[in-house]
Amino acid sequence: MYCKNVMKADPVSVLVVDSLDVLETMAKMQDRRSELYFLFEWLRDLGPLTFLISERPLDLGTGGSSPEEAYLADGILALEMHSTSDLFVQRRLRVVKMRGTKHDTGYYAFSFEDGAFEVTRAVSGTA
Numbered sequence: 399m400y401c402k403n404v405m406k407a408d409p410v411s412v413l414v415v416d417s418l419d420v421l422e423t424m425a426k427m428q429d430r431r432s433e434l435y436f437l438f439e440w441l442r443d444l445g446p447l448t449f450l451i452s453e454r455p456l457d458l459g460t461g462g463s464s465p466e467e468a469y470l471a472d473g474i475l476a477l478e479m480h481s482t483s484d485l486f487v488q489r490r491l492r493v494v495k496m497r498g499t500k501h502d503t504g505y506y507a508f509s510f511e512d513g514a515f516e517v518t519r520a521v522s523g524t525a
């Protein structure tokens with residue numbers, strides 16, 4: 399109800415939920431699968447581009463069981479820390495899933511400097 403009222407008073411184009419894990423705990427979900435389904439449908443109906451942040455690792459494409467949100471989401475972006483040497487770590491971004499569009503599934507270096515994000519093709523080796 400709060401989100402609907404905010405959207406009526408001052409529509410937003412992007413909504414960020416940080417984090418899905420905390421929301422699940424606070425909501426005390428009894429039937430996770432169906433409650434997540436209704437949450438995703440409600441967020442789509444609400445209108446804005448929505449980012450749901452989760453700290454759970456997704457096991458996509460390896461034969462393991464994937465969380466329900468992986469099936470429900472229209473897109474999945476993975477942010478990871480990748481060791482480039484014994485001393486350096488690089489933040490990396492990968493588009494795991496983006497429904498309805500052809501996309502590169504490779505890794506990109508991801509940084510935030512001088513108030514702006516920068517994404518470039520990831521390179522192995524020392525940073």
